[in-house]
Amino acid sequence: MSVTSVLDVKDLTIKYDNQSAVDNISFDVQQGDCLGIVGPNGAGKTTLFRAILGLQPYSGSIKLFGFEDSKYNSIIPLIGYVPQKVTFEPNFPATVYDVVSMGLISEKRIVQGVKLIQECDCCWNRIYQTIKKKDDKITQALHTVGLESLRNRRIGELSGGELQRVFIAKALVKDPLLLILDEPVASVDVESQTKFYNVIKTINEQNNITIIWSSHDLDAISKYANRVACMNKKIFFHGEKEKFFSDKELLKMYTESSMQMHMHNHDTH
Amino acid sequence: MILEALSYGFMQKALIAGITVGLICSFMGTFLVLRRYSLFGDGIAHVAFGGISVGLFLGVFPLWTAFIVSIFGGLGLQKLRQSTKISGDSAVAVVLVSGLAVGVILVSASGGFSVDLFSFLFGSILLISNEDTIMILGISAGIIATLTIMQKQFLHLTFNEEQAKLVGLRTTLLNYAFVVLASITVVTSMRLVGVLLISALIVIPNISAMMFGKGFKKTVIISMSISVISVVSGILVSYFLNVAPSGTIVVIAVGILVGTLILKSTGLLGKMNIKKPSEITHNS
Numbered sequence: 001m002s003v004t005s006v007l008d009v010k011d012l013t014i015k016y017d018n019q020s021a022v023d024n025i026s027f028d029v030q031q032g033d034c035l036g037i038v039g040p041n042g043a044g045k046t047t048l049f050r051a052i053l054g055l056q057p058y059s060g061s062i063k064l065f066g067f068e069d070s071k072y073n074s075i076i077p078l079i080g081y082v083p084q085k086v087t088f089e090p091n092f093p094a095t096v097y098d099v100v101s102m103g104l105i106s107e108k109r110i111v112q113g114v115k116l117i118q119e120c121d122c123c124w125n126r127i128y129q130t131i132k133k134k135d136d137k138i139t140q141a142l143h144t145v146g147l148e149s150l151r152n153r154r155i156g157e158l159s160g161g162e163l164q165r166v167f168i169a170k171a172l173v174k175d176p177l178l179l180i181l182d183e184p185v186a187s188v189d190v191e192s193q194t195k196f197y198n199v200i201k202t203i204n205e206q207n208n209i210t211i212i213w214s215s216h217d218l219d220a221i222s223k224y225a226n227r228v229a230c231m232n233k234k235i236f237f238h239g240e241k242e243k244f245f246s247d248k249e250l251l252k253m254y255t256e257s258s259m260q261m262h263m264h265n266h267d268t269h
Numbered sequence: 270m271i272l273e274a275l276s277y278g279f280m281q282k283a284l285i286a287g288i289t290v291g292l293i294c295s296f297m298g299t300f301l302v303l304r305r306y307s308l309f310g311d312g313i314a315h316v317a318f319g320g321i322s323v324g325l326f327l328g329v330f331p332l333w334t335a336f337i338v339s340i341f342g343g344l345g346l347q348k349l350r351q352s353t354k355i356s357g358d359s360a361v362a363v364v365l366v367s368g369l370a371v372g373v374i375l376v377s378a379s380g381g382f383s384v385d386l387f388s389f390l391f392g393s394i395l396l397i398s399n400e401d402t403i404m405i406l407g408i409s410a411g412i413i414a415t416l417t418i419m420q421k422q423f424l425h426l427t428f429n430e431e432q433a434k435l436v437g438l439r440t441t442l443l444n445y446a447f448v449v450l451a452s453i454t455v456v457t458s459m460r461l462v463g464v465l466l467i468s469a470l471i472v473i474p475n476i477s478a479m480m481f482g483k484g485f486k487k488t489v490i491i492s493m494s495i496s497v498i499s500v501v502s503g504i505l506v507s508y509f510l511n512v513a514p515s516g517t518i519v520v521i522a523v524g525i526l527v528g529t530l531i532l533k534s535t536g537l538l539g540k541m542n543i544k545k546p547s548e549i550t551h552n553s
Contacts, residue, residue: 053435077437088428089303091479093488102425106437154482174436 005030005066006178006210007052012060014047021047023233024060029178029212034204036225036241037214038254043232045214046084049180052212053081065177074112080171080209084182086163090156096166097151100138103173141173145199161192168199172209179203181213185220197224218245218254230254274508282402283394283504283514289409290458291470291496295478296416297454298471299489300447302479303427305357309346309448310471312361313455314464316342316368320456321389322375331389335456342368343452347444392463392515394504401460408457412450423447424485461500462515469519470496477522477529480538495525 007029014022022044029035037045050056052064054076061068064075080103142148145165150158155166164184171179181200185193201224203209215221221228221241228244230237230253237243237250244250274280294310301309320338324331342364349360376386388396397405416423425433426443434440455467462470478492503518510517532538 055431055434076435079435081432081435083432086429086432091482092303092428093299093479093483093485094424094428095484098424098485099428102421102428102432103436105421105425105433152484154484 006033006064007212008061008063008066009048009052010061010063012048012051012058012062014044014051014056014058020233022051022058025231025235027229027235027238029210029227031210032204032208033227034200034211034213034225035227035229036221037212037229037231038216038218038221039214039231040216045231046182048231049081049182049212049214052180053079077106077174078177080168080174080176080179082164082167082171082179082181082184084184086167088155092154092156094155095152096142096147096155096158096169097138099155099166100141100169100173101134103141103170104134104137137173137175138169141169144172144203145169146195159192161189161196164192164196165199168196172203176209179209179211179213181211183214183216185215185217193220200224270509271505274505279395280504280508282397282399284501286397286402286405287394287461287500287504287514287518288497289405290461291474291500292493293409293412293454294458294467294470295474295492295496296413296489297451298475299478299485299492300423300427301451301471302475306361306451307472308358308361308365308468309343309451310455310468312346312365312368313339313343313452314459314467315365315372317456317459318389318464319368319371319375321386322372322379325386326375326379332456335389335459336453338368339452339456340449343448344445347448351441351444388463389459390464391513392459392461392466394461394514395508397460405457405460408453412454412457415450419443419446420485462518466515466519469522470499473519473522473526474499477526480529480533482538495522499525 005028009028010026012022012025013020025048037048039045047056051058052062054073062072064072064079067075139148139151142151145168147162147165147169150162155163158166168181168184185196197220200211200213204211204224213225222245225241227239228237228241229235230244230250236253237247275284298310301307317335317339319342320335321331323329323338324334327334346360346364349355349363350357355363422433422438422443425436425438426440426447430440430444433443455471458467458470474492474495475488477495478488481488481491483491499518499522503521504514506512506521507514507517529538
């Protein structure tokens with residue numbers, strides 16, 4: 001079996017109470033891509049991610065590394081996911097190290113997923129570093145996000161930006177083949193945003209990890225993504241970022257749909 | 270005087286069983302409190318009361334019927350939470366009153382409260398037999414071994430269930446295993462403080478331990494230490510004052526909690542984290 005893309009979404013529709021949250025969308029993601037997904041609030045970005053992660057029923061087809069159905073579930077542990085909202089008890093007795101190590105709990109299933117991909121004689125010539133000790137992996141993930149000095153700090157004592165990086169380290173510690181980030185910097189200060197974007201750039205370019213990333217920040221998308229998908233329930237554009245940012249009609253459509261959605265939300269509240 | 274008390278066989282058995290129960294309640298309690306399942310112990314203990322009544326009614330050893338009924342009660346509670354939109358505390362309330370109601374019906378049908386039933390309601394640590402002590406030690410060893418082996422999985426499940434699923438954990442199976450373990454813990458521990466006070470041993474040492482602001486392993490060790498101190502001093506004090514050990518154990522545990530709160534408020538125990546649940550929130 002030959003795998004041609006990391007993710008292949010075809011005719012995907014997701015409905016809540018007969019209302020479409022995602023309406024017949026198709027797109028693909030190639031290895032090494034950093035795909036920025038833009039769209040207004042309520043455009044279905046989070047719903048799309050949840051479907052990719054197997055958390056949301058849908059109609060249509062989603063292939064991950066060429067697999068779907070039962071084998072798809074074996075591949076899910078190879079995805080690193082940073083959700084837009086993580087809630088926990090402020091006194092939760094876990095340190096930064098404890099939380100990052102949670103990413104390696106099911107190492108056996110991660111290895112199974114990697115074997116499945118390697119068996120299919122595909123282009124993923126990636127050597128999974130199973131021989132590395134868990135502690136070394138955690139240290140390396142913390143180093144990548146610049147949090148080595150906070151490894152023994154309780155998570156309830158961290159700032160929003162630091163917490164963000166902890167969850168990225170947790171996603172990175174298992175050497176993911178695909179990283180999905182759902183509006184990761186919306187509530188983080190500018191300095192932390194810059195640090196975060198540099199981390200994203202490093203892991204995409206140096207570690208060759210494929211990234212799908214949703215954001216409202218067009219400046220950041222233009223700077224750090226190589227491809228763009230613009231969606232508002234449907235996909236209006238999917239392709240090279242240069243094409244998206246040079247097309248004034250597309251940008252105007254994105255701005256108008258964002259504004260309409262903003263006004264709709266404002267009216268309903 | 271203490272040595273004299275310790276020379277009695279019933280005191281030795283009470284202390285061995287009490288320390289063991291203190292250890293399993295505090296270890297299991299760490300997960301229950303963090304999952305906002307603080308009253309799970311109460312709910313299951315009341316279901317166990319129904320199970321004990323079934324045993325007494327049928328003339329079967331009541332602890333076995335309590336184990337069976339409680340495990341099914343725990344699984345039912347989990348199913349109720351997963352399959353319906355009933356919240357955790359409401360599900361506990363439904364299961365709690367159901368167990369109690371069945372118990373009351375069977376008790377009235379079998380001619381009223383007996384000494385056996387009272388001992389389960391209020392605890393009877395000083396009256397436990399050699400067989401009871403061995404059973405408590407055996408079951409507790411199994412619970413501590415399972416929790417130690419599975420602690421990372423249960424911690425991740427407690428921290429965030431959806432994220433646990435995404436790293437490859439079988440969360441549905443883990444949830445059922447968790448409630449079965451918790452149900453066994455509650456029934457095993459009932460002999461110490463009784464149905465009515467079991468939640469105290471599960472919840473109070475853990476609330477005190479979390480004030481120390483440590484990581485997971487240290488929090489569990491602190492909680493276990495507080496639990497053992499409460500049980501040992503509670504049994505000894507109750508012996509000398511000739512009062513009920515169950516109540517004394519719980520009062521001492523509450524005293525330690527109050528002391529910890531005072532130390533926290535005076536700054537002697539580091540900063541206190543009283544704030545809203547930490548969250549990274551971005552609107553989509």
